[in-house]
Amino acid sequence: MTGPSTSSGGGASTSAGGGTPHPRLSLNQATIKYANLDEALRATADGGYEAIGLWREPVHEVGLAAAARRLADSGLRLSTYCRGGFFTVPEGPERRAAIDDNRRGIEETATLAAAGAPGSRAVFVLVAGGLPEGSNDLVGARARVAEALAELAPDAEAAGVTLAIEPLHPMYASDRAVVSTLQQALDLAAPFDPSVVGATVDTFHIWWDPEVLPQIARAGAEGRIATYQVCDWKTPLPADVLLSRHQPGDGVIDFASLTQAVEATGYAGDIEVEIFNQQIWDAPYADVAARTAAAFGAAVAPHLAASVPVV
Amino acid sequence: MTGPSTSSGGGASTSAGGGTPHPRLSLNQATIKYANLDEALRATADGGYEAIGLWREPVHEVGLAAAARRLADSGLRLSTYCRGGFFTVPEGPERRAAIDDNRRGIEETATLAAAGAPGSRAVFVLVAGGLPEGSNDLVGARARVAEALAELAPDAEAAGVTLAIEPLHPMYASDRAVVSTLQQALDLAAPFDPSVVGATVDTFHIWWDPEVLPQIARAGAEGRIATYQVCDWKTPLPADVLLSRHQPGDGVIDFASLTQAVEATGYAGDIEVEIFNQQIWDAPYADVAARTAAAFGAAVAPHLAASVPVV
Numbered sequence: 001m002t003g004p005s006t007s008s009g010g011g012a013s014t015s016a017g018g019g020t021p022h023p024r025l026s027l028n029q030a031t032i033k034y035a036n037l038d039e040a041l042r043a044t045a046d047g048g049y050e051a052i053g054l055w056r057e058p059v060h061e062v063g064l065a066a067a068a069r070r071l072a073d074s075g076l077r078l079s080t081y082c083r084g085g086f087f088t089v090p091e092g093p094e095r096r097a098a099i100d101d102n103r104r105g106i107e108e109t110a111t112l113a114a115a116g117a118p119g120s121r122a123v124f125v126l127v128a129g130g131l132p133e134g135s136n137d138l139v140g141a142r143a144r145v146a147e148a149l150a151e152l153a154p155d156a157e158a159a160g161v162t163l164a165i166e167p168l169h170p171m172y173a174s175d176r177a178v179v180s181t182l183q184q185a186l187d188l189a190a191p192f193d194p195s196v197v198g199a200t201v202d203t204f205h206i207w208w209d210p211e212v213l214p215q216i217a218r219a220g221a222e223g224r225i226a227t228y229q230v231c232d233w234k235t236p237l238p239a240d241v242l243l244s245r246h247q248p249g250d251g252v253i254d255f256a257s258l259t260q261a262v263e264a265t266g267y268a269g270d271i272e273v274e275i276f277n278q279q280i281w282d283a284p285y286a287d288v289a290a291r292t293a294a295a296f297g298a299a300v301a302p303h304l305a306a307s308v309p310v311v
Numbered sequence: 312m313t314g315p316s317t318s319s320g321g322g323a324s325t326s327a328g329g330g331t332p333h334p335r336l337s338l339n340q341a342t343i344k345y346a347n348l349d350e351a352l353r354a355t356a357d358g359g360y361e362a363i364g365l366w367r368e369p370v371h372e373v374g375l376a377a378a379a380r381r382l383a384d385s386g387l388r389l390s391t392y393c394r395g396g397f398f399t400v401p402e403g404p405e406r407r408a409a410i411d412d413n414r415r416g417i418e419e420t421a422t423l424a425a426a427g428a429p430g431s432r433a434v435f436v437l438v439a440g441g442l443p444e445g446s447n448d449l450v451g452a453r454a455r456v457a458e459a460l461a462e463l464a465p466d467a468e469a470a471g472v473t474l475a476i477e478p479l480h481p482m483y484a485s486d487r488a489v490v491s492t493l494q495q496a497l498d499l500a501a502p503f504d505p506s507v508v509g510a511t512v513d514t515f516h517i518w519w520d521p522e523v524l525p526q527i528a529r530a531g532a533e534g535r536i537a538t539y540q541v542c543d544w545k546t547p548l549p550a551d552v553l554l555s556r557h558q559p560g561d562g563v564i565d566f567a568s569l570t571q572a573v574e575a576t577g578y579a580g581d582i583e584v585e586i587f588n589q590q591i592w593d594a595p596y597a598d599v600a601a602r603t604a605a606a607f608g609a610a611v612a613p614h615l616a617a618s619v620p621v622v
Contacts, residue, residue, distance in 0.1 A: 171482040173519035208484035239550040
């Protein structure tokens with residue numbers, strides 16, 4: 001799971017339900033993992049979306065400058081840039097490489113957000129990383145996340161970029177992200193200005209948390225909702241639990257209560273659908289874009305405040 | 312996954328490492344799922360254990376009175392009786408059946424604990440149950456857990472039984488247990504006397520929780536640690552995530568900090584190893600008993616206070 005690549009899969013555009021996507025809906029590129037940058041921008045723009053969440057690998061493939069031009073040409077907003085983090089290893093060359101890579105990611109985020117349509121958000125999503133190989137020192141790994149944020153915050157601030165710590169579902173705590181709850185993400189963000197360090201609110205990862213509603217309210221009150229991402233949870237989980245995400249409405253997550261909680265904070269940014277799911281990855285990009293718009297329209301959009309005030 | 316049954320598997324006793332089990336180590340019968348009651352009692356007693364955690368199905372197979380006699384004959388303590396719960400369905404015949412079944416479980420617990428060796432604990436472990444079919448009302452399901460506890464508490468109190476709410480890992484929140492954290496379990500237990508409603512502290516389910524150490528301390532301070540269970544977490548998870556438990560020391564859980572936290576509360580009861588793992592289920596029972604004792608001896612026992620005070 002290293003994000004989109006340009007291998008086989010997807011491609012030919014056939015139509016599939018949907019209508020016009022909600023104006024705040026953004027297609028996270030991971031949902032069409034096999035699309036290269038051009039294919040992703042095209043599927044998203046042709047699908048009637050106004051925004052896209054980009055991943056680093058497809059951007060690197062064409063180079064940052066070219067990627068920025070193509071994003072600008074697409075007319076799409078950038079909703080987030082995915083992803084940095086993976087900085088739980090102890091001090092040493094591997095950690096230095098991770099920090100440097102995050103610095104480049106911050107710069108890329110700033111460049112792409114500047115190139116995107118008005119309303120683009122310079123948000124760099126951070127996945128903390130798991131326990132280092134052979135370690136069971138969860139407390140230490142978490143402390144290194146805090147240290148990494150302290151090291152990167154000045155760069156983010158200088159670049160006008162918000163670092164969005166993403167709590168991942170606890171089933172990924174050992175191998176992907178030692179940040180497991182929104183509360184924990186907010187505690188990690190607390191030492192920093194909210195414009196510099198915020199949190200990613202992703203329904204898939206936090207829907208189960210008995211504290212999720214008060215923590216969403218807290219995130220809003222502290223100004224730290226950097227992005228809102230939606231996809232659904234369903235069991236049984238597939239053999240690879242990284243690929244267990246579903247279109248909103250296809251599982252058991254209560255998008256009404258979570259979305260209303262986010263709306264109640266005043267969050268008015270784009271909302272991404274980010275799905276890792278082999279079946280969805282194998283479908284034509286245009287179909288995925290259309291189905292995602294339809295799923296969002298049915299399961300999430302009804303819980304959003306009207307985007308244009310009535311006069 | 313309905314606990315031990317008496318199908319094939321296991322059986323012939325061959326020796327495997329270990330030495331004498333720690334005096335507080337109890338073998339939860341789920342670890343040798345295919346053993347019937349006699350086989351489980353024999354493997355546990357012959358393995359040098361002093362305690363066992365029993366499951367309902369093998370008890371029902373021989374009948375409660377016979378099971379109590381056999382437990383008494385084994386000379387083993389009862390550490391817990393597994394399991395009740397599964398009461399998240401709305402009011403109606405299915406819910407009434409679940410409540411009645413829990414009432415029978417409470418009576419069984421009392422009978423078995425009275426038959427076990429001195430030091431037996433009348434602890435009935437409760438797994439809350441998941442979202443009812445077709446429902447995404449997590450808040451409602453959790454409310455029904457609270458209602459079930461209120462309904463069962465008088466029975467438990469009358470029988471001298473402690474109900475031990477078990478928070479399960481959040482990856483089971485939709486289909487097994489809507490109680491996902493120790494904090495939540497303690498909040499559910501709060502209205503009741505600690506001798507009536509407590510919590511199961513199981514490393515596998517809560518190791519990832521950033522709040523786990525303060526919540527263990529809270530559980531101790533409130534007198535609500537009804538049982539302490541240990542097994543390990545390792546990735547990648549198997550295709551069936553219910554079977555992803557490992558012997559202590561075979562994964563990434565920090566048994567030092569968790570065990571010291573439990574010890575610091577003054578909890579002095581038995582400690583169960585409860586493992587759902589196909590490979591372990593397929594091994595001879597005596598080998599599993601020996602390996603469990605060795606794993607516990609290496610990974611958990613060093614963090615226990617000396618069981619006999621020095622004079």
